[in-house]
Amino acid sequence: MPTIRLATRESALALWQTNHVADRLRAAHPGLEVVLVPMTTRGDQAIDQPLVEIGGKGLFLKELEVAMLEGRADAAVHSLKDVPMELDGPFALPAILERADPFDAFVSVKYEAFEELPYGAKVGTSSLRRQALLKAHRPDLVLVDLRGNVNTRLAKLDAGDYDAIVLACAGLERLGMGDRIRERLSAPRFIPAAAQGAVVIECRQGDAAIRDLVAVLDHAETRACVSAERAMTRALGGSCHVPIAAYATLSKDRMSLEGLVGDAKTGQTVRGYASGPMSEPDKLGTQVADMLVARGADALLP
Numbered sequence: 213m214p215t216i217r218l219a220t221r222e223s224a225l226a227l228w229q230t231n232h233v234a235d236r237l238r239a240a241h242p243g244l245e246v247v248l249v250p251m252t253t254r255g256d257q258a259i260d261q262p263l264v265e266i267g268g269k270g271l272f273l274k275e276l277e278v279a280m281l282e283g284r285a286d287a288a289v290h291s292l293k294d295v296p297m298e299l300d301g302p303f304a305l306p307a308i309l310e311r312a313d314p315f316d317a318f319v320s321v322k323y324e325a326f327e328e329l330p331y332g333a334k335v336g337t338s339s340l341r342r343q344a345l346l347k348a349h350r351p352d353l354v355l356v357d358l359r360g361n362v363n364t365r366l367a368k369l370d371a372g373d374y375d376a377i378v379l380a381c382a383g384l385e386r387l388g389m390g391d392r393i394r395e396r397l398s399a400p401r402f403i404p405a406a407a408q409g410a411v412v413i414e415c416r417q418g419d420a421a422i423r424d425l426v427a428v429l430d431h432a433e434t435r436a437c438v439s440a441e442r443a444m445t446r447a448l449g450g451s452c453h454v455p456i457a458a459y460a461t462l463s464k465d466r467m468s469l470e471g472l473v474g475d476a477k478t479g480q481t482v483r484g485y486a487s488g489p490m491s492e493p494d495k496l497g498t499q500v501a502d503m504l505v506a507r508g509a510d511a512l513l514p
């Protein structure tokens with residue numbers, strides 16, 4: 213019987229996503245044996261240091277890629293948001309699954325909505341993009357670094373360490389904690405990170421059999437949107453260590469892309485917007501990136 217081994221991180225969210233991919237592969241290919249290969253990555257171990265300091269692209273990918281190169285796994289499942297804009301090595305992304313909720317969630321014990329936060333409230337997030345957007349709307353907020361997996365972050369909120377935290381809606385919903393979402397921080401006010409909410413399957417570039425096997429899960433509309441978002445972010449030299457937001461939507465075969473570059477310390481932001489055919493996502497991405505630079509975004513980029 214044919215078998216596919218899926219490398220995954222060991223966090224609850226990563227395991228949910230990989231089990232979801234496994235179920236969908238079994239449904240698409242009756243008789244296919246799907247096995248999970250869970251592993252801990254450097255990004256999971258270094259949870260005490262701010263992410264910005266440990267840096268390095270693909271913090272959550274490296275070990276999974278090594279497992280594929282060494283033949284211990286055939287493919288890896290990731291949140292596309294965590295995948296660097298340039299893949300480092302002989303890898304491909306043959307399947308991008310249909311995107312779930314792309315937006316951030318306002319989560320709080322005491323407050324029903326972002327607007328209700330009192331002056332100087334303490335908000336936990338280590339995402340520079342979320343910090344820049346929060347500061348842009350509410351310069352009075354005190355932003356505090358908050359790391360760890362979704363459960364750890366919620367536990368810190370519940371312990372009273374923060375007035376509110378911001379997490380991805382998709383992560384909360386996948387973990388069955390959608391009821392913790394007090395408010396969806398939706399576009400255009402809050403713009404998500406490129407590809408937020410989308411799950412991707414990575415494999416070895418030359419592995420045609422695995423590419424063909426997983427390609428049934430690829431969702432063309434999601435691929436077009438996240439390609440434009442990633443092209444914009446890539447053109448700005450961005451990673452998750454720079455406050456860059458990008459969100460594309462489709463109306464029939466017309467795609468619109470909203471981009472933002474911000475400063476996490478000051479809350480200063482620069483916005484750009486353009487639309488174009490769904491068939492040219494890279495062009496749309498670079499167009500919005502150029503617009504952002506023309507409007508002064510380069511002064512905010514490292």
Ligand SMILES: NCc1[nH]cc(CCC(=O)O)c1CC(=O)O
Nearest residue numbers: 291293379380382383408409410
């Ligand atoms: N950086 C961690 C991460 N990577 C993907 C998600 C959520 C799921 C997704 O965006 O697909 C999260 C958690 C979060 O941002 O709250």
